[in-house]
Amino acid sequence: MASSAEAKTSATRVTRRRAETRDRLLTAAYEAFSEEGFGRATVERVCERAGFTRGAFYSNFGSLDELFLAMWEQRSAAMLAEVRRTLDEIPVGTDDVRTSIERLERAVPVDEAWYRITAEFTTHALRNPELRRVMAAREEAIVNALMPTIVAGLARVGRTVPDPDALGQALVAVHDGTSVQVLMEPRSRVVRRRRTDLIYHVVLAYSTETEG
Incomplete structure (x- = not known):
């Protein structure tokens, strides 16, 4: 034995x-x-x-659906870890908001292969009510896991976020929408600068200067 x-x-x-x-x-x-x-x-x-x-x-x-969801979870965990590492490295009172956003963009790069995969799978999920609910719940969970780090990072540069959920949804929308533009014109510095500008203005719109 x-x-x-x-x-x-x-x-x-x-x-x-x-x-x-x-x-x-x-x-x-x-x-x-x-x-x-x-x-x-x-x-x-x-x-x-x-x-x-x-x-x-x-x-x-x-199934392949289950495999994709596992892949998404794996990549999301890696992204969350990189965002946390990047924002935790910001010394209090040194960076401004735009510099912090540029740090965040480097931590969440636009990946063409992954974009193609997720775009196709999202279309597939939209035809399947149950899968659509699963994807919506997982995306919400990712945003909920990410926002405390974003809020803490903004606090380091003197910004307070009254509604983290609203900022989270806005950032996802901006990231997804501008990713297409970046991929269509990958060598355009103008497109990337405008992407950063848009994220910057969204952050300012959904946060306030910390009092005191």
Whole structure:
């Protein structure tokens, strides 16, 4: 009979192997969705890219929809961590609002491949009421997780946010809308400067100078 230590080691190996399989499937799916399109990608194509069988796929994900949501969660967690790291590095009273926004933009870059994937999946979700609700709830959760960091970052530069939810929705709208413009004219400094200007004015509109 295996000892408890041996059983624990075996379980750890299984968990690590499962995590590695899951990561390889997520990477393969990202490539497939980006290059072929979400609507054209299949479980077979994802498995082929990852070097696994359909069994490996279905032991980790119930569908391509579920896989995309896992990918979204993974990328959102990485983005939140980078935003927190970036804004936490702002020394109190040193940056102005615009400089802080430029820091934030570097932490959340416009990624063409990811934009193509999310745009196609959003269109897909709009045709599925249940999936639409799931996406709306997840986006709300991401904004709720992000806003305390944004509010704290603005406090470091002397701004108070009366309604974080409203600012969060406005920032998402600006980011999504201006991302298209940046991707259409990736070499245009004017487009990027106007994007920063718009974010700056939105932040000013939804925040006030801290008293005292």
